[in-house]
Amino acid sequence: MTTQVVFSDEFNKHDTADHPENADRLYVILDAVEQSPLYKKLTFVTPVMLPETLLYEVHSAEMIQRVKDASESGDAWIDLDTYVCKGDYETARLAAGGVLQASTDVIEEKAKNAFALVRPPGHHASAKRSMGFCLFNNAGLAAHALAKKHKRILIFDHDVHHGNGTQEIFYARKDVMYQSFHLSPHYPGTGAPSEIGEGDGTGYTINAPLGYGVGDDAVSLLLDTMFLPIARQFKPHLIIVSAGYDSHHADQLGGLGLSVNLFGEIVRRFQTIQPNIVCTLEGGYNLQWLGKCFLSQLGELVGEPQAFPDPVHGSGDVAELLKKMRQELNDYWAL
Numbered sequence: 601m602t603t604q605v606v607f608s609d610e611f612n613k614h615d616t617a618d619h620p621e622n623a624d625r626l627y628v629i630l631d632a633v634e635q636s637p638l639y640k641k642l643t644f645v646t647p648v649m650l651p652e653t654l655l656y657e658v659h660s661a662e663m664i665q666r667v668k669d670a671s672e673s674g675d676a677w678i679d680l681d682t683y684v685c686k687g688d689y690e691t692a693r694l695a696a697g698g699v700l701q702a703s704t705d706v707i708e709e710k711a712k713n714a715f716a717l718v719r720p721p722g723h724h725a726s727a728k729r730s731m732g733f734c735l736f737n738n739a740g741l742a743a744h745a746l747a748k749k750h751k752r753i754l755i756f757d758h759d760v761h762h763g764n765g766t767q768e769i770f771y772a773r774k775d776v777m778y779q780s781f782h783l784s785p786h787y788p789g790t791g792a793p794s795e796i797g798e799g800d801g802t803g804y805t806i807n808a809p810l811g812y813g814v815g816d817d818a819v820s821l822l823l824d825t826m827f828l829p830i831a832r833q834f835k836p837h838l839i840i841v842s843a844g845y846d847s848h849h850a851d852q853l854g855g856l857g858l859s860v861n862l863f864g865e866i867v868r869r870f871q872t873i874q875p876n877i878v879c880t881l882e883g884g885y886n887l888q889w890l891g892k893c894f895l896s897q898l899g900e901l902v903g904e905p906q907a908f909p910d911p912v913h914g915s916g917d918v919a920e921l922l923k924k925m926r927q928e929l930n931d932y933w934a935l
């Protein structure tokens with residue numbers, strides 16, 4: 601079995617050139633992978649569109665109609681920073697379909713693991729609202745479809761922004777766990793340690809808001825003492841990584857101060873819990889670094905780790921945060 605990369609040129613129909621979330625993002629990633637020795641080890645797959653029935657199980661009819669209408673007229677802004685291009689109803693369903701396809705292939709052992717190289721991103725799209733560059737929730741739709749087949753899914757989100765949409769969709773569910781670290785205060789303003797889920801889902805949402813420039817060591821400590829121990833106890837059948845590279849220190853929308861190599865390290869550590877991993881592209885806007893961030897994670901998926909010179913020193917101390925998270929989560933997990 602090989603590592604699968606899901607990609608389609610169709611994703612780049614979703615384009616507004618001067619918007620940070622533009623088609624160049626996928627072009628620089630593809631350039632980087634084509635020049636990499638990893639390229640020969642990959643299986644490229646073209647995605648199929650997500651069925652409309654699944655879309656309606658996760659998103660409201662009003663929200664779907666709004667994207668549909670904007671997609672027919674073309675080039676419409678759905679909020680201050682989220683645009684819809686002509687044909688985006690299909691393009692966004694293709695992105696979500698890509699993550700579902702990769703996830704299904706990994707679960708069914710048709711692929712070792714996968715990277716869904718999709719646009720537009722998804723983690724801000726909530727049940728009722730497209731927002732923050734995201735039209736539909738790609739990772740959430742895939743997780744929902746597999747949870748219906750009695751699979752436990754962990755979504756780990758390392759984007760600099762909190763994935764409010766993913767959190768909200770699964771807030772009262774225990775079949776899909778959502779874990780996130782993110783910069784705070786920052787867009788969209790959610791993701792406090794006290795947000796741990798509700799009802800059946802209490803304890804199944806894990807949030808670590810971090811300060812500016814916190815760096816690799818702090819995140820590494822959080823992984824070892826919080827995210828990974830909880831993931832181990834949750835025993836997921838599949839891990840979907842919401843791979844947002846705007847947490848890299850050079851990202852113009854970021855500020856967490858992480859090095860490129862930490863992204864690979866995250867995948868490496870989660871592989872010890874469950875090797876069935878699908879990464880899906882969320883944010884990340886620095887075109888000089890995006891390709892390297894992607895290769896760092898791809899190398900771990902393929903089994904040929906890539907390291908890049910990227911010295912950066914974090915300033916973060918997460919002792920207080922860990923204390924707070926333990927207080928919130930101690931009743932649900934052995935920490």
Ligand SMILES: [Zn+2]
Pocket residue numbers: 759760761844846882883884
């Ligand atoms: Zn982001």
